[in-house]
Amino acid sequence: xxxxxxxxxxxxxxxxxxxxxxxxxxxxxxxxxxxxxxxxxxxxxxxxxxxxxxxxxxxxxxxxxxxxxxxxxxxxxxxxxxxxxxxxxxxxxxxxxxxxxxxxxxxxxxxxxxxxxxxxxxxxxxxxxxxxxxxxxxxxxxxxxxxxxxxxxxxxxxxxxxxxxxxxxxxxxxxxxxxxxxxxxxxxxxxxxxxxxxxxxxxxxxxxxxxxxxxxxxxxxxxxxxxxxxxxxxxxxxxxxxxxxxxxxxxxxxxxxxxxxxxxxxxxxxxxxxxxxxxxxxxxxxxxxxxxxxxx
Amino acid sequence: xxxxxxxxxxxxxxxxxxxxxxxxxxxxxxxxxxxxxxxxxxxxxxxxxxxxxxxxxxxxxxxxxxxxxxxxxxxxxxxxxxxxxxxxxxxxxxxxxxxxxxxxxxxxxxxxxxxxxxxxxxxxxxxxxxxxxxxxxxxxxxxxxxxxxxxxxxxxxxxxxxxxxxxxxxxxxxxxxxxxxxxxxxxxxxxxxxxxxxxxxxxxxxxxxxx
Ligand SMILES: C[S@@+](CC[C@H](N)C(=O)[O-])C[C@H]1O[C@@H](n2cnc3c(N)ncnc32)[C@H](O)[C@@H]1O
Numbered sequence: 001x002x003x004x005x006x007x008x009x010x011x012x013x014x015x016x017x018x019x020x021x022x023x024x025x026x027x028x029x030x031x032x033x034x035x036x037x038x039x040x041x042x043x044x045x046x047x048x049x050x051x052x053x054x055x056x057x058x059x060x061x062x063x064x065x066x067x068x069x070x071x072x073x074x075x076x077x078x079x080x081x082x083x084x085x086x087x088x089x090x091x092x093x094x095x096x097x098x099x100x101x102x103x104x105x106x107x108x109x110x111x112x113x114x115x116x117x118x119x120x121x122x123x124x125x126x127x128x129x130x131x132x133x134x135x136x137x138x139x140x141x142x143x144x145x146x147x148x149x150x151x152x153x154x155x156x157x158x159x160x161x162x163x164x165x166x167x168x169x170x171x172x173x174x175x176x177x178x179x180x181x182x183x184x185x186x187x188x189x190x191x192x193x194x195x196x197x198x199x200x201x202x203x204x205x206x207x208x209x210x211x212x213x214x215x216x217x218x219x220x221x222x223x224x225x226x227x228x229x230x231x232x233x234x235x236x237x238x239x240x241x242x243x244x245x246x247x248x249x250x251x252x253x254x255x256x257x258x259x260x261x262x263x264x265x266x267x268x269x270x271x272x273x274x275x276x277x278x279x280x281x282x283x284x285x286x287x288x289x290x291x292x293x294x295x296x
Numbered sequence: 297x298x299x300x301x302x303x304x305x306x307x308x309x310x311x312x313x314x315x316x317x318x319x320x321x322x323x324x325x326x327x328x329x330x331x332x333x334x335x336x337x338x339x340x341x342x343x344x345x346x347x348x349x350x351x352x353x354x355x356x357x358x359x360x361x362x363x364x365x366x367x368x369x370x371x372x373x374x375x376x377x378x379x380x381x382x383x384x385x386x387x388x389x390x391x392x393x394x395x396x397x398x399x400x401x402x403x404x405x406x407x408x409x410x411x412x413x414x415x416x417x418x419x420x421x422x423x424x425x426x427x428x429x430x431x432x433x434x435x436x437x438x439x440x441x442x443x444x445x446x447x448x449x450x451x452x453x454x455x456x457x458x459x460x461x462x463x464x465x466x467x468x469x470x471x472x473x474x475x476x477x478x479x480x481x482x483x484x485x486x487x488x489x490x491x492x493x494x495x496x497x498x499x500x501x502x503x504x505x506x507x
Contacts, residue, residue: 012419028407033419036447040380040422056380056403063405063420068395070408074388165389 008034012062013048021065024058028066072261078166079189082159086180089155096121096148103141110135121145168263169253173271174228174246181224182250193251193258200254201225201247225250230275238278245274301346303356304377310334316346318376321400323393324369337495340370341431341457344495345503350488352503353453354378358426361447363411363440364433366390368397374429375404382421386410411440414447424449431457438479441504445483448506454484456502457492469498476500483507 012027040052049055100118107114107124115123124142156177163176167189170179185203186192192200204224222231222243234242249271256264301307301316308317310327316335327334337343345352357379365371365383367390375381380403385391391408398404409417411432428448430441437458448454458476460469477486484504492499 010419028420031419032415034415036414036418036421036423038423039420059405059420060398060402063407064395064398067391067406067408071388071391071395074408078388 008032009037011037011039011042013039013043013058014046016048018048018058021062024062025066025069028062029070075166078162079183082162082166082180083184083188085155085159085162086177086184089152089159092148092152092155096145096152099141099145099148103138103145106141107138110138118145118149122149167254167257168261169256169267170250172263172265172268173250173253174225178224178227182254185224189254189258192254195251197244197248197251200251201243222247230271234275234279238281241278242275245271245278249274300351300353302352302354302377305335305346305354305356305373306332308332308334316343318373320372320376321397323372323397324367335373336369340373341492341496341499341501342370342429342455343373344492344499345455345457345490345501348490348492348494348501350490350501350503352455354427354455359422359424360427360429361421361425361444362429363444364431365394365406366431367393368406370429370431371404372397372401375401378427379403380422381405382407382417382425384409384411384417384421411444412436414443418446421447423447424452426452427455428452429455433457433459433462435463437462438476441480442483445506450506452506454502454504454506456480456504457496458500458502459496460498460500469500473500477502480504481507 010031010033012024012031016023016027040055043049043055044052049058096118100116100121103121103124104114104116107120114120121142122145124139125146127139159180160176163180164171167179167183170182173179174182182200182203183189183192186195186200195203202223205222222239225231225243225246228246230246231239231242249267253264253267256262256267304318306317307314308329309315310317310329316337317329317332318335319331320333322328322333324336324339326336335343337347342352346354354377356377360374360378360381362371362374362381362383365385366387368383371381371383371394375383375398381401382405383394383398384407385394386409388408391406394406398406405420407417407420411430423446425447426449428441428444430437430444432440434440437456441454441456445454458473460467460472463472463476473489477489480486480502483506485507486502486504488503490501492501
């Protein structure tokens with residue numbers, strides 16, 4: 001055993017066998033020392049390597065491996081940034097819409113031709129409405145609405161930029177905002193990767209699912225993935241199958257993203273093919289004839 | 297102009313313009329001419345310091361600790377003409393690109409570490425490096441330089457880029473620079489200081505040695 005003072009004086013290579021890259025990786029990432037020392041010379045003296053050149057070769061290999069692994073590890077943590085961003089984005093748009101309604105109601109009492117919605121608020125905020133809507137309080141409220149709507153837009157851009165880096169496959173199969181929503185609903189990329197595809201299929205439909213479990217309603221066929229083009233673009237009678245196929249592939253994508261991070265373009269091709277088959281069905285066929293085949 | 301460029305750095309013509317250049321694999325889409333690649337002073341504070349004729353005392357082949365390596369724009373040029381080069385950066389995203397730059401540079405060692413915590417890389421970075429380059433653009437730039445002085449040889453050089461806005465956006469850059477120099481003097485003697493305005497707004501370039 002090494003005592004504390006000894007550890008504080010040891011280099012990254014001190015406890016390593018020459019060829020053990022995995023241990024070297026840990027030592028680079030986890031290790032510490034009180035102060036730097038002449039590590040190349042010490043490595044040669046202690047017999048870790050035969051020469052300075054060999055030492056630097058090994059250091060290059062070890063720092064590359066360690067840093068690559070550490071980057072991957074840390075970028076995974078970025079899924080939490082997405083979770084916050086998408087929730088903030090939804091809060092901003094919801095609030096902007098609510099306030100826009102209030103604003104339209106108020107403006108309507110002053111100007112019978114007042115418009116509605118966020119766009120009307122933006123017009124008012126820019127001071128472009130011709131009518132004498134000079135009431136500063138109304139104008140100021142319109143500015144808040146426009147500001148909140150802008151904030152929501154910026155958060156959306158952030159999400160669109162960041163999601164492909166965190167979850168490349170999921171973002172390729174769903175668009176980035178939907179991918180981020182799924183991550184958010186599951187509580188993180190790892191959590192999403194661990195969910196069975198049947199659960200992914202109804203994420204975001206919790207209310208409907210509870211109603212079903214209480215015996216009040218039919219089982220929901222799709223949650224937030226309803227917004228996926230492949231589901232929306234399918235005839236209502238076949239939507240259940242489409243939702244199941246999409247959920248199956250998205251689950252696989254989430255697992256690849258979490259466990260390897262490698263981009264697999266074939267996933268997208270497979271989904272496209274599957275959806276084409278489903279959409280080609282005549283709608284009076286039994287919609288559930290494909291059973292759970294997509295639940296891999 | 298009596299110019300002291302380190303060995304391995306040359307002025308060469310690219311599309312009719314003289315530019316600084318080093319030899320190595322291109323990294324950020326810079327123009328190349330055979331093995332040579334242009335070093336863009338607009339994207340590199342150290343490049344600007346050399347371009348503006350500051351006396352960096354770099355001669356080529358030295359051991360370097362580089363703090364704030366980002367995606368490797370500057371540190372890749374440094375590794376092209378220097379010896380063993382340790383590159384510290386704490387944001388994971390740019391480090392992906394830094395790793396690509398280090399792929400072809402066998403003496404460039406990328407480290408995902410926080411420059412405010414030297415103990416977390418003192419077991420890797422050797423003592424008595426010849427040059428400490430710092431471009432961290434974060435609050436407390438003088439403190440970072442002081443805490444990393446332990447890596448620097450007694451006759452080594454600190455090449456520091458100070459970004460005024462990172463310390464305090466509301467204050468005049470000049471007063472920020474004065475404070476940084478004052479704090480720096482706890483451990484360094486400033487040999488030369490110059491605004492990098494031509495290339496980088498509100499940045500000060502400093503050459504210093506440990507005292
Ligand atoms: C202006 S950029 C550096 C550009 C780079 N030197 C170049 O010319 O190619 C500043 C970098 O310092 C990094 N940084 C800031 N604080 C840091 C710290 N405490 N430790 C390590 N890196 C830090 C930032 O993440 C950022 O990438």
